Amino acid sequence: xxxxxxxxxxxxxxxxxxxxxxxxxxxxxxxxxxxxxxxxxxxxxxxxxxxxxxxxxxxxxxxxxxxxxxxxxxxxxxxxxxxxxxxxxxxxxxxxxxxxxxxxxxxxxxxxxxxx
Amino acid sequence: xxxxxxxxxxxxxxxxxxxxxxxxxxxxxxxxxxxxxxxxxxxxxxxxxxxxxxxxxxxxxxxxxxxxxxxxxxxxxxxxxxxxxxxxxxxxxxxxxxxxxxxxxxxxxxxx
Numbered sequence: 203x204x205x206x207x208x209x210x211x212x213x214x215x216x217x218x219x220x221x222x223x224x225x226x227x228x229x230x231x232x233x234x235x236x237x238x239x240x241x242x243x244x245x246x247x248x249x250x251x252x253x254x255x256x257x258x259x260x261x262x263x264x265x266x267x268x269x270x271x272x273x274x275x276x277x278x279x280x281x282x283x284x285x286x287x288x289x290x291x292x293x294x295x296x297x298x299x300x301x302x303x304x305x306x307x308x309x310x311x312x313x314x315x316x317x318x
Numbered sequence: 319x320x321x322x323x324x325x326x327x328x329x330x331x332x333x334x335x336x337x338x339x340x341x342x343x344x345x346x347x348x349x350x351x352x353x354x355x356x357x358x359x360x361x362x363x364x365x366x367x368x369x370x371x372x373x374x375x376x377x378x379x380x381x382x383x384x385x386x387x388x389x390x391x392x393x394x395x396x397x398x399x400x401x402x403x404x405x406x407x408x409x410x411x412x413x414x415x416x417x418x419x420x421x422x423x424x425x426x427x428x429x430x
Contacts, residue, residue: 206361232384235416244324244422245362245406292361296416308415309354309361 204229206295206310214316223313225293227274233257233298234276235307241285241290250278252298254317257292280315321345324407324421330423333430334395334400337394341421344388347418351383353392356423365405366392397428 207226215221227234235258236248247260251270268278280287294307324341331337340351354362366381368374368390374381384390388421392402407421 233416237420245408245418245420245421247417250416258415260417294361294416298416307364307418309363311359311361 205310206293208291208293208313210313212314212316213297214240215283217283217285217316219283220279221283221315222277222279223291223293224281225276225278225295225310227276227295228308229306231295231297232274233296234270234274235276235294235296236276237292237294238262239292239312240288245292248278271316283317285317286313291312300308321410321419322407322421325424326422328361330427330429331397333397333399333428335397335428337397337401337426337428338423339392339394339405339407339426341390342388343390343419345409345411345419346385346388347411348426350410350413350415351390352380352408352410352418353379353381354406354408354420356406358403362406396406397426399428399430402427 209224233252235250237245239245250258254270265281266300290312292307292312296307322343352367353365355365356362368381368383371383371385378395380393404423404425406423408418410418
């Protein structure tokens with residue numbers, strides 16, 4: 203079974219630009235969560251999508267947004283990039299159905315975003 | 319104060335040593351506790367999960383939870399160079415919540 207894939211793996215953008223990152227979950231998984239990982243703050247939850255609906259949201263500004271498509275693939279968008287947005291962005295895939303357990307998330311390799 | 323505190327290390331030990339990794343937390347609503355391992359340029363992978371206070375063993379790994387002290391630990395016995403990675407503790411309030419709160423991670427190096 204293929205794992206979680208994220209594209210692109212590396213990205214360099216300039217302050218003020220916007221960026222879109224993509225995540226394809228494991229086949230059959232309907233929930234996708236996004237996390238930001240930085241040396242200073244560690245891994246922080248951004249949001250979770252299930253069946254094309256945002257189900258949970260972390261404490262990030264509105265510049266961070268996401269969406270999920272009918273095939274469960276998800277994208278996250280960051281507008282008006284700031285230097286502090288430089289981070290590893292990870293997505294995690296899970297079944298998402300009732301009875302699912304917190305630990306049953308599978309992470310992708312991440313997209314390394316550098317903002318200059 | 320962050321909800322989850324974890325000593326970032328780095329921690330360097332000789333091969334064969336017993337490693338102890340720890341996290342403390344302040345949110346008493348956390349009920350599910352996980353340990354992830356993250357190799358360089360990879361995403362985190364689940365090592366262990368526990369629900370209640372007590373110990374859980376899986377091979378060379380033992381996870382320990384003390385809810386009264388809000389303290390969790392991961393022990394690695396007979397450490398190997400392949401254990402060199404960053405170890406992250408994570409917690410959630412509900413069984414079905416995918417909204418995990420992570421510690422910052424401890425970078426471990428096991429020297430041959």
